[in-house]
Amino acid sequence: MSSHDEERQLLAEADRRALQYLDSIATRPVFPPLAAIAALRAFDEALPEHGSPSSQVLQRLDDIGSAATVASNGPRYFGFVIGATLPAAAAAERLVLAWDQCASSFDNSPVADTLERIAGRWIVELLGLPSSSAVGFGTSATASTLACLSAARRALLARRGWDFDGDGLAGAPEVRVVISASCHVTVQKALRILGFGIKRLIVAPTDAQGRIDPTQLPELDELSILCLQAGEVNTGEFDPFAELIPRAKAAGAWVHVDGAFGLWARASSSAALADGVELADSWTTDGHKWLNTPYDGAMAICRDADALASAMNCDAVYASASKDAQKNLTLEFSRRARGVPIWAALSSLGRAGLREMIDRHIRQASHLATQLRAAGYQVLNRVVLNQVLLRADSDRQTLAIRVAAQSSGQVWFGPTVWQGRPAFRLSVSSWRTSDADIETLIEVLRELKRTTPA
Ligand SMILES: *Cc1c(COP(=O)(O)O)cnc(C)c1O
Numbered sequence: 001m002s003s004h005d006e007e008r009q010l011l012a013e014a015d016r017r018a019l020q021y022l023d024s025i026a027t028r029p030v031f032p033p034l035a036a037i038a039a040l041r042a043f044d045e046a047l048p049e050h051g052s053p054s055s056q057v058l059q060r061l062d063d064i065g066s067a068a069t070v071a072s073n074g075p076r077y078f079g080f081v082i083g084a085t086l087p088a089a090a091a092a093e094r095l096v097l098a099w100d101q102c103a104s105s106f107d108n109s110p111v112a113d114t115l116e117r118i119a120g121r122w123i124v125e126l127l128g129l130p131s132s133s134a135v136g137f138g139t140s141a142t143a144s145t146l147a148c149l150s151a152a153r154r155a156l157l158a159r160r161g162w163d164f165d166g167d168g169l170a171g172a173p174e175v176r177v178v179i180s181a182s183c184h185v186t187v188q189k190a191l192r193i194l195g196f197g198i199k200r201l202i203v204a205p206t207d208a209q210g211r212i213d214p215t216q217l218p219e220l221d222e223l224s225i226l227c228l229q230a231g232e233v234n235t236g237e238f239d240p241f242a243e244l245i246p247r248a249k250a251a252g253a254w255v256h257v258d259g260a261f262g263l264w265a266r267a268s269s270s271a272a273l274a275d276g277v278e279l280a281d282s283w284t285t286d287g288h289k290w291l292n293t294p295y296d297g298a299m300a301i302c303r304d305a306d307a308l309a310s311a312m313n314c315d316a317v318y319a320s321a322s323k324d325a326q327k328n329l330t331l332e333f334s335r336r337a338r339g340v341p342i343w344a345a346l347s348s349l350g351r352a353g354l355r356e357m358i359d360r361h362i363r364q365a366s367h368l369a370t371q372l373r374a375a376g377y378q379v380l381n382r383v384v385l386n387q388v389l390l391r392a393d394s395d396r397q398t399l400a401i402r403v404a405a406q407s408s409g410q411v412w413f414g415p416t417v418w419q420g421r422p423a424f425r426l427s428v429s430s431w432r433t434s435d436a437d438i439e440t441l442i443e444v445l446r447e448l449k450r451t452t453p454a
Contacts, residue, residue, distance in 0.1 A: 010054050015094075017062045025074040026432070029409030036067035070412070075432035076440060078413040081231075081261040081386065083292040084430040088348030089341040093294050096340050103137075103337040105321035116326060116339030122346050123299060126354065127259075127266045127285070128278050134305035136312065136329030137297060137339040141260035141284045142186040143331050144300035148282035149190055151302055151311035152225045152254040159222065165310075169195060178202045178218050178253075179227045180239060182210040187227055187258050208419075209237045209382055214244055222252030230274050230283075231262015234416055234425060236365075236385030238262060242276030255280040260298075261429065264290040265385060267351070268358035273384055282308070287342040290358065290386070292431045297338040300330065361386045361428040364438045368426060375446040380418050388426040393454040395422050401448045411441050 042064050071077055073084045085093075103112035120135030138144040153175050154164045162172050177196050179187065181203050192198055205216045210232035220226060226248045228239040241257070248255045257263070257277055263285040265273050277283070281304065287297035302308035309323045314333055327333050349357065362385060369383040372390060380389040392398040399415075402424045406412055416425045426441070 006054075010058065013055065014058055017058070017066075021062070021066050021069075022073075025071055026076075028071050028074070030071045030074060030076055030412040031406055031409065032068045032070065033409070039064055040068050073430075073432075075430055075434060075437040076411045077430060078411060078426045078428065078441065080414060081289045081427045081429045083289050084432050085294050085341075086292045086345045086348060086431055089293040089345040092341040092344030096337050099337070101337045102334050103339070104327035104332075104334055105319075105325035107321060109337060112337035112340065113325070115343045116337065119339045119343035119346065120299070123285075123342070124301065126346070126351065127263055127283070127301075128271070129283060129301055130278065130303050132303075132305060134300075134302045134308045134324060134329055136300040136302075136308060137326060137335075137342070138300055138330040138332070139296040139335075139338075140186075140288075140298045141258065141286045142190060144284040144298045145187055145256070145258060146190040146193060147300040147308065147312055147329070147331055148256050148284055148302060149194055149225065149227075151304075151307045152256055152282060153194065154311045155304065155307040156223055156225070156254055173223055175223050175225060176200075176202060176221075177225045177227065178204055178220065180204050180210075180212050180229060181206040182229075182232050182234070183227060184229065184233055184258055184260070186260075187229075191227075210235045211237050212239045212244060214240055214247075217244060217247065220248050220251040220253040224248070224251065224253040226253050226255045228255060228257045228277075228280065229262070230257055230259035230265070230277055231385060231387075234387065234389050234418055234423075235381035236262060236383075236387035237381070238265075238273050238277075238384075240276075241274060241279065245276055245279040249279065254282070257283045259283050259285045261286060261289040262385060264354075264358055265362075267354045268362065269355060270359070270362055270384070287338075287345070290361075290429050291342065291345055291354075292357070292429075293341045293345045297342050299342075357431055358386075361433070364428045364433065364435065365426070367435075368428070368438060368442065371442045372445055375442070376449050377445070380423055386428045388428075389416070389418055389423055390426065391418075391421070391423045392449060392452070397452050397454050398422050398424065400452045401445070404448050404452065405444055408444060410444055 072082045101109035101112045103109050106113040124133050156175055157164045160173055179201050202218045204212045207213050230238050245255050257280045283301045285299050287293035288295045309328050313328045365386045365388050366383050368388050369379045373379050378391045392401050413426050416423050
């Protein structure tokens, strides 16, 4: 058999196994059983001196590995906001793997460059952001936030005549950063890596739903970055952009919005939740969460395209490219064409299909809140989006119910702490989640509430 025949056979076998896995996605335990996790020990061997046939490598991976997966690509995973993978996006991803493009620039991949430009244009349009914004397709909201915040600092310092690229930070005027008291931990990570210093961050107090209280917004000036959020991680709430952003801009500050999942509300009938978000300077959002595209696909979006392109520039004598080539908009120099599954998802859904999916999740979350309240749970948030924050009668009962639900294998959701006390959080974000799956979740939680000691 030729090596090409072997490759074909191997990939066909991988596809067969992948399809078999997907066939089980709605019925397998949502979190893997302990025995499957224990069996992962079989992988723990010394680096082999000599390789095994690829077909055996695949077989072991599937036989041992598939059993220990979390069915986050399934319909009843309600942890975090993780989404699943839409069929069109999964199919595009398979083709992208066969292409094996380095999506850094047009010269490296005309098709990747073209499709990512178009996907970027569509996203900016869907989210109602300025059409001249630059869109970099990064690995994560974390990395995209890092890119945006470095562009922000560089641009603010440049306005003061400071050459950040040449002189760095030694002796530079201090750029102050204001974050929300409920700022996502990854924004804090990006700020820490950039050298802002966690202790130097200025914290804006939030209200009971985790939104910055405009009456308590700290002082801002032309050397300030204000970090806002679209979609608070527990409540799904939005900072009052229309009130905050004009004030920040009038003071000369740069406004960045972390919209990892919540920014997609802009593509829904609930777009008004994020009114005014378009006034900011930069935004990050994920494809791999609510858009239901594969990991790891996220976007750094910057109103001043040059600000992002200058901060992220990575031209070399042997690798020059247009200013807005992807390698000049993200942290990566080499990467796969991660914008292509995002393009495919948008192509297959269209504006109406995306709106319908986001609307459905918001409606399902609201139904969950109503039914679970009736089942005796405290619903701690207003449930404006896809997040439902819950507590039972006591901390002990809250904990016991979550653990029992997780080990039921029927559903999975994670813990959180809200206003100092344990809670749990249901996120509805998978395209696969039907109304019947929501009823299953309600049934599991209703039964556990009845049978778990308070
Ligand atoms: C998930 C999340 C992030 C981080 O996104 P990654 O793509 O996982 O890096 C940031 N902010 C919020 C609100 C999130 O939910």
